[in-house]
Amino acid sequence: MAVLIKSETFNPASLQAAHESSLNTGSFGATATFIGSMRNVNEGDDVIGMMLEHYPGMTEKELEAIIEDARSQWPIDDALIVHRVGDIKPGEPIVLTAVWSAHRAAAFDACRFLMEALKSRAPFWKKETLKDGTHRWVERNTPGY
Amino acid sequence: MTIRVKFFASLREQIINPSTEVDGSQAKTISDVWALATDEPMPAHVLCSVNLDHKDPGDPVADGDEVAFFPPITGG
Numbered sequence: 001m002a003v004l005i006k007s008e009t010f011n012p013a014s015l016q017a018a019h020e021s022s023l024n025t026g027s028f029g030a031t032a033t034f035i036g037s038m039r040n041v042n043e044g045d046d047v048i049g050m051m052l053e054h055y056p057g058m059t060e061k062e063l064e065a066i067i068e069d070a071r072s073q074w075p076i077d078d079a080l081i082v083h084r085v086g087d088i089k090p091g092e093p094i095v096l097t098a099v100w101s102a103h104r105a106a107a108f109d110a111c112r113f114l115m116e117a118l119k120s121r122a123p124f125w126k127k128e129t130l131k132d133g134t135h136r137w138v139e140r141n142t143p144g145y
Numbered sequence: 146m147t148i149r150v151k152f153f154a155s156l157r158e159q160i161i162n163p164s165t166e167v168d169g170s171q172a173k174t175i176s177d178v179w180a181l182a183t184d185e186p187m188p189a190h191v192l193c194s195v196n197l198d199h200k201d202p203g204d205p206v207a208d209g210d211e212v213a214f215f216p217p218i219t220g221g
Binding site: 036052053054055057058061062083094095115118119120121122123124125126127137138139140141 | 151153154155194197198199213215216217218219220221
């Protein structure tokens with residue numbers, strides 16, 4: 001189980017592979033991943049950049065608690081959450097959630113749970129920079145279901 | 146003893162000259178901490194934490210706590 005907060009851009013596939021290399025190959029039969037990346041349009045406006053603020057300490061604590069909640073609900077072998085902070089450009093990854101389990105049902109469901117729980121519990125906040133140079137805080141998440 | 150107070154994101158930009166510490170003997174709840182730290186009313190949507198755990202405004206606080214206020218979460 002791992003939680004990583006990244007202040008620079010990251011390669012989701014590389015981090016997934018690196019984490020998987022530490023696992024007992026053959027023990028799991030399913031891997032589910034979700035990657036969230038930055039769009040260049042939001043609410044009809046062109047967005048050229050974003051600053052992701054977080055609450056150091058609480059962020060890691062919440063993400064670790066979310067993984068523990070997933071472990072209590074599904075028989076998962078392992079999980080990884082990676083999240084960006086700082087200045088982000090369109091197209092760059094923001095978040096990676098990955099779950100390894102024996103079978104696909106737990107992998108899919110737990111991976112979805114990690115993502116949805118993160119959206120409401122982990123203290124991150126987005127501030128967008130629009131094409132005209134103005135800034136605005138993102139006030140709400142889009143519904144996940 | 147004091148209670149440390151933090152504001153994040155849009156709240157940090159909106160609250161004018163908030164106190165970063167308040168007298169712990171004068172605050173029984175998170176709402177009390179808000180009232181001691183700023184002259185502005187607490188927004189209806191505000192979220193709060195004590196010692197890195199999500200809490201509600203009516204929850205108790207104690208000397209030495211770290212209390213934080215922040216707007217709805219928008220990560221992921």
